[in-house]
Amino acid sequence: MSTMPGPCRVSDPAVFGRVAVLMGGTSAEREVSLASGGNVLEALRSRDVDAFGVDGVPALVELIGKGRVDRVFNILHGGDGENGVLQGLLQALGVPYTxxxxxxxxxxxxxxxxxQVWMAAGLxxxxxxxxxxxxDRGPEDIxxxxxxxxxPVFVKPSCEGSSVAVSRVLTEADLDDAVEVATSYPGELLMEQMVVGDEFTVAILADGTTHHTLPSIRIVPAGEWYDYNAKYVADDNQYLCPGLEGRAEDEIRRLALAAFETAACSGWGRVDVMRDRTSGAFLLLEINTAPGMTSHSLVPKAAAQVGIGFEELCWRVLEGTTGEGLTP
Incomplete structure (x- = not known):
């Protein structure tokens, strides 16, 4: 399975026009988004892209109304940045986006x-x-x-990312803490059977209309599990890339690509997968459609494994803009 997209399709940064790097916003992932956005902005500017930062959707709409935005690099984690609201808005306004x-x-x-979609597709x-x-939800329901x-199980909000408000329940004694966290969260919750095994992630990167999987990463947290602190603060985790070899590596990447495309995704993203320690089976967890681009983030690590540096990665993501095509 190919790990390497072809050459970049665009050589002139002027083709992208004025690029708004959308970050920040009001979701629980605001601080991570600001860090990611700052890195993306610096990378694009280093390659002479006319890029500028925008904090949140209202500020972006104002600039679009003034005719100052030609394209959007969306690095607004969670909330309206990833729930289709921004995408529908930009599509209606005719502004291409990542x-x-x-x-x-x-x-x-x-x-x-x-x-539910994965299960219907047999994934x-x-x-x-x-x-x-x-x-409609009480403590006894949990x-x-x-x-x-x-x-053991995990209890997590259905519509949050970055392990925000996630509880790990190993024993009956842990249920009280999970109930306390869960009852403070107003939205739907997902209680998911905990897979005892190794955690992996597979990055997806478009090259025109073709999606390529990058090498898998096996995540070995220094703590008991890969929580918010491990993802964005700690420096003592291990990231093994590629995470697997041979047929197992091919299998996890085929599964990740199937999960990505079955969920109607395009452009770029990251698919999180667990491997059961006893059976060796792979099980899909979730997809991130605006992955982190911080110093701890995983898509840049996978890209580096195949010789794509951070600046080139940001350029390639911009090339994968949804909407108006690019003319090199």
Missing amino acids: GPGVLGSALTLDKIRTK PTPRYVRLPGGD RNAARELGL
Whole structure:
């Protein structure tokens, strides 16, 4: 399976026009988005792209209305940056943007609906229980769901990323803490059977209309699991790339690509996968359609493995703009 996209399709940065790097916003992932956006902005400017930072959707709409935006590099993590709202807005206004379109973005931010689509397509994913939001969910619902699935489990918001508000429940004693976190979150929750094994991620990068998988990364957190602190703060995790060899590497990348395309995704993204330690089976967790681009982020690590540096990676993502085609 090819790991290397072809040559860059654009050589003149002027082709991209005025590029708004959209970051920040109001979601729980604001700080991570600002860090990612700052890195992307610096990388694009280093290659003479006429790029500038924009904090949040309202500021972007104002600039579009004034005719100051030709293209958007979306690095707005979570919320309206990944739920289809931004994508629909830009599509209606005729402004090209990076990442998947309306359907792929809206679907994959919702972990429950993504799993339903995967299961309908026969793709493997851990067993789960949907916990309704708001007043329709009580503490006993969470305990009953844990009994149905059997411990250990994860409890996580269906529509958040970066391990925000995620609880790991190993024993009955952990349920009280999970209930406390869960009851403070108003939206739907996903309770998912915990897979005991190794965690992997596979980056996807478009080259024209073709999607390429980059080498898998095996994530070995220094702590007990890969939580928010491990993702964005800690410096003692291990990232093994490629994470696998031979047939297993081919298999995980085929599965990741199938998951990405089945969920109507395009452009670029990252697919998270677990491998059961006992059976060796791969199980899909989720898709990130605006992956982090911080010093701890995984897509740049995978790209570097095949000789694509950070600046070139940002350029290639911009080449994959959804909407108006690029003319090299």
